[in-house]
Amino acid sequence: MRALKNLFRASACFALCLVATNTFAQRERFSAEKFVDKAGDTLRYNILGPDDDISRSTPLVIFLHGSGERGTDNQAQLKWGAMAFATDQMMSLHPAVVIVPQCPPGQQWGNFDRGNNGMIGNLRSTPTTPMQALRELIDQVVKNYHVDTKRIYITGLSMGGIGTFDAVERYPDLFAAALPVCGGGDVSKIGAAAKIPMWICAGSDDPNVNNQNSVDMLLGLRKAGAHPGFTLYPQTGHLSWLSVYSDPHIMEWLFSQHMQ
Secondary structure: OHHHHHHHHHHHHHHHHHHHHHHHHHHHOEEEEEEEOOOOOEEEEEEEOOOOOOOOOEEEEEEEOOHHHOOOOOOHHHOOOHHHHHOHHHHHHOOOEEEEEEOOOOOOOOOEEEOHHHOEEEEOOOOOHHHHHHHHHHHHHHHHOOEEEEEEEEEEEOHHHHHHHHHHHHOOOOOOEEEEEOOOOOOOOHHHHOOOOEEEEEEOOOOOOOOHHHHHHHHHHHHOOOOOEEEEEOOOOHHHHHHHOOOHHHHHHHHHOOOO
């Protein structure tokens, strides 16, 4: 019995070490950078490039983190979801340039009015400082990397899911697809982004972001003639992104989108 327990402990230790090694290897694939926009504001970001020949046109993925990862360390934003794009399998199946910016403390990706019961209201006319810097950063990355401009994707979770809706409503001609997770936006403006393929995800028991925001965006897109994907994960709270970014079907869908 003692031998079996020791074997189990050794196996568990090996598995944990393997996970830690893989996570470290994935993190090492990102490069920490800084971007200063035209207004002089700094946006810290990590960027992942494809391992193979970058002369081949590749898609660009913008990943927006949640409120808990705001800061200035240029590392916290890699905690949730972003690593899914840096696995061996993902980089083999879907090589891409991936931008993971970090929102400064006290700021937001999206610029919306806020209503009662956690509902997202009207889109304000000007972007937030981080969103403006991100928009300029996207242009720089497109210029410096061999990016397929017909395959620019945006995704984000929580505050980043709200930021994803801000971006598609504010820049509807930029993106080939959007994957907002536990987010929300301005229902009255979403029709402008109806041509962008979207897959909206949320948890049925999310205590942080009212999933009615996601439902309202779904209905707004349908009213505008779009046919977005929608997944409401049952018995799931705020961490619905754990299911989203580990789902190969969703990832396949994202990378299959292409502007006409």
